[in-house]
Structure formats: C-alpha cells, structure tokens
Amino acid sequence: MFADYFVTGCRTKKGFSVILVPKSDNVETKRIKTSYSTAAATTYIQFDNVKVPVDHLLGQEDNGFIVIMSNFNHERWAMACSVIRWMRTVTEECMKWANQRIVFGKPLNQQPVIRQKLAKMISLTEACQAQLEIITYQMCNMTYAQQSKLLGGPIGLLKSYATRCAHDVADDAVNIFGGRGLTQSGMGTVAEQFHRTYKFDAILGGTEEILADLGVRQAMKLMPKAML
Ligand SMILES: Cc1cc2nc3c(=O)[nH]c(=O)nc-3n(C[C@H](O)[C@H](O)[C@H](O)COP(=O)(O)OP(=O)(O)OC[C@H]3O[C@@H](n4cnc5c(N)ncnc54)[C@H](O)[C@@H]3O)c2cc1C
Incomplete structure (x- = not known):
C-alpha cells in the first residue's frame, strides 16, 4: 500500500526476471485485510501496460529465480x-x-x-x-x-x-x-x-x-x- 517501488518476479522469454517497477498511474494497489497488522500493508497489485527503463532489471534476464532464492x-x-x-x-x-x-x-x-x-x-x-x-x-x-x-x-x-x-x-x-x-x-x-x-x-x-x-x-x- 505504501510502496514507491515494486520488486517483481516477471515471466520472461526463458524463465523469470526480477524487475523494479516504480509506482505510477498504471500500477493499482488495493488493501487486502489479514489477521496480522495492517502496518504490513498486504496489497493486491495490478500492473496495466507498465513500461520500465531497461536498467531496472535486477540480476540477469531470465535468471531471476537465482535472485529470489538468494x-x-x-x-x-x-x-x-x-x-x-x-x-x-x-x-x-x-x-x-x-x-x-x-x-x-x-x-x-x-x-x-x-x-x-x-x-x-x-x-x-x-x-x-x-x-x-x-x-x-x-x-x-x-x-x-x-x-x-x-x-x-x-x-x-x-x-x-x-x-x-x-x-x-x-x-x-x-x-x-x-x-x-x-x-x-x-x-x-x-x-x-x-x-x-x-x-x-x-x-x-x-x-x-x-x-x-x-x-x-x-x-x-x-x-x-x-x-x-
Ligand atoms: C499476507 C501475506 C504476506 C506474505 N508475505 C510473504 C513474504 O514476504 N515472503 C514470502 O516468501 N512469502 C510470503 N507470503 C507467503 C506466500 O505468498 C504464499 O502464501 C506461500 O508461499 C504459500 O503459497 P500458497 O499460498 O500459494 O499456498 P499453496 O502453494 O496453494 O499451498 C497450499 C497448501 O498445500 C501445500 N502444498 C503445496 N505444494 C505442495 C507440495 N508439492 N507438496 C506438499 N504440500 C504442498 C502447502 O504446504 C500448503 O499447505 C505471504 C502470504 C501472505 C498471505
């Protein structure tokens, strides 16, 4: 709910890539209630035609699984x-x-x-x-x-x-x-x-x-x- 950037695992050509997506009008967030604190800000996030600069890729393309597992x-x-x-x-x-x-x-x-x-x-x-x-x-x-x-x-x-x-x-x-x-x-x-x-x-x-x-x-x- 409060994030300015979203670290996302995206399906790309041969696997997953981790991409940093800045908040914009094309990124919509809706609160999801949980039995824990609302401070955790658990959120349903929708990305609609979002474009990000190429340098927002974290790690290597298609190797995001390694980034996530690390x-x-x-x-x-x-x-x-x-x-x-x-x-x-x-x-x-x-x-x-x-x-x-x-x-x-x-x-x-x-x-x-x-x-x-x-x-x-x-x-x-x-x-x-x-x-x-x-x-x-x-x-x-x-x-x-x-x-x-x-x-x-x-x-x-x-x-x-x-x-x-x-x-x-x-x-x-x-x-x-x-x-x-x-x-x-x-x-x-x-x-x-x-x-x-x-x-x-x-x-x-x-x-x-x-x-x-x-x-x-x-x-x-x-x-x-x-x-x-
Ligand atoms: C509010 C919230 C915040 C979260 N935050 C994080 C976070 O910050 N970091 C993080 O890593 N995760 C987080 N999670 C957890 C993550 O989103 C998933 O809920 C979790 O990985 C379980 O996956 P699932 O809910 O899809 O359950 P499912 O994969 O649908 O599993 C349902 C049940 O089936 C069992 N099951 C599934 N596959 C198998 C199998 N092959 N063999 C035997 N049993 C199996 C599971 O153990 C589970 O008991 C969060 C979840 C919530 C609700």
Whole structure:
C-alpha cells in the first residue's frame, strides 16, 4: 500500500526476471485485510501496460529465480529467530500467570495438568532454540558457497519444526490463560497475539510442508554414495 517501488518476479522469454517497477498511474494497489497488522500493508497489485527503463532489471534476464532464492535462507533463518523468540516470551508469560492466578484457592501452577503443559512448552521451545543456535554457528563459520550448498535443508527443517512447535505452544498458552488468552488487552495479550499470528511464520517464506520436503530432499541428495 505504501510502496514507491515494486520488486517483481516477471515471466520472461526463458524463465523469470526480477524487475523494479516504480509506482505510477498504471500500477493499482488495493488493501487486502489479514489477521496480522495492517502496518504490513498486504496489497493486491495490478500492473496495466507498465513500461520500465531497461536498467531496472535486477540480476540477469531470465535468471531471476537465482535472485529470489538468494534471499530465502536468511529470511527463513530470521523467521525462525522471530517465532522461537515469541515461543520463549509466551512461555515466560505462562509461567508468570500460572504463579499469579489463584483458582479454587490455590495458584494455577499447583495443578499437575498445568505443569505438564508448561513442561511441553519449555521442552519444545528450548529444543528449537538449541537447533537455531547450532545452525547459526554454522552460518557464522561457513563460506557463503558452503551455506548455499549445505544449509538450505537444515534451515528449512528448522523453520518448519519451529512453527509446528509454535502451534502447540500457542494452543497451550491460550488454555493456560483461559478467557484472558482471547482478549487483546491485559495479562493474556501476548498469548492472544501469538495464537492469532504464529501461522504467518508457518506459511510465509515457504510453508511447513514445502520446507520439510526441501530438508529431506537435500539430505537424500547429499547422502554418501556408500549408504545408498
Ligand atoms: C499476507 C501475506 C504476506 C506474505 N508475505 C510473504 C513474504 O514476504 N515472503 C514470502 O516468501 N512469502 C510470503 N507470503 C507467503 C506466500 O505468498 C504464499 O502464501 C506461500 O508461499 C504459500 O503459497 P500458497 O499460498 O500459494 O499456498 P499453496 O502453494 O496453494 O499451498 C497450499 C497448501 O498445500 C501445500 N502444498 C503445496 N505444494 C505442495 C507440495 N508439492 N507438496 C506438499 N504440500 C504442498 C502447502 O504446504 C500448503 O499447505 C505471504 C502470504 C501472505 C498471505
């Protein structure tokens, strides 16, 4: 909605080309509502007889797929960082709430069923955090070429696993907060927001199914011949 330029993947003679299209009267935008913030300005865009200067081509003609893919590993890693940070914050909020909320004369954390939920949330979150730190270490110590060859699959598996875990964490968090997990103010705000929005990390930048599949396909491709 607010953009002055649009980075577009255009079908050209032999593939995709990435072209920078400036906003003009021939570029029409219409807001699309989402369950997330309107600040993201998700937009339906129509291009009608748009012409752009030749030097607005990014990368090489017909090689746009490489331009698009060069972004994905880091984008997916950043999304994993974000969703795992959310999981940690939501778990912390639940720990505090379970300590503070008195039900039937005693704190919520005196209920074994609530402690079981917290145990699952902590275990899932810390497993994801550990996986994230291992991959981040590798990103910091590999060349760009090594990362491109070896880390696409593990990063895909990290993001898809993290959002599967986020699904369980968000679900349990709302149950722990009860009605407050559904209100957009007060103690349950964080749980409510996470439960409403964690799916963005599950779909954007590659869906869980596609990334899990990518991870396995890369692992199969790189398996030593002797094991096949
Ligand atoms: C508001 C919004 C903002 C977005 N912003 C970004 C962004 O900034 N960057 C970005 O990268 N993406 C972004 N996306 C995500 C992107 O636009 C697509 O939604 C996403 O890549 C999934 O594609 P799709 O919606 O066409 O789903 P589809 O491809 O139709 O998939 C539907 C379902 O089928 C499954 N599926 C599809 N193909 C297969 C297969 N071969 N094997 C098994 N299962 C399969 C999918 O996993 C999914 O569960 C955004 C989406 C929205 C709604």
